[in-house]
Amino acid sequence: MKINLKNISPGLIVLATSVVAQASVESSLMGLKSVLLGSILPIFAVMGLGFAAFSFFTGNPNSKQHLMYAVIGSVILFGAQSIVDLISRLVN
Numbered sequence: 001m002k003i004n005l006k007n008i009s010p011g012l013i014v015l016a017t018s019v020v021a022q023a024s025v026e027s028s029l030m031g032l033k034s035v036l037l038g039s040i041l042p043i044f045a046v047m048g049l050g051f052a053a054f055s056f057f058t059g060n061p062n063s064k065q066h067l068m069y070a071v072i073g074s075v076i077l078f079g080a081q082s083i084v085d086l087i088s089r090l091v092n
Helices: 010-020 025-057 063-078 080-091
Strands: none
Touching: 025 063, 025 080, 063 080
């Protein structure tokens, strides 16, 4: 039987690699969470604010809406760690 790698989901790959590496799924997910919340999501927040500022300075009529979305998104992205901690405390 031949395995088609195109049909394998990324979640299954994370689980399989954690089993092979003798690591728990929880530690793999904690590592993924730290990478996302530590570097990737703040970059997106700053990019959104930069786009909104560029839109505002170029005189785009939707710039106020872009700025509002960027600020709301940045609050959510920079507060993501607190949101995750709150939910994990509520579950436990």
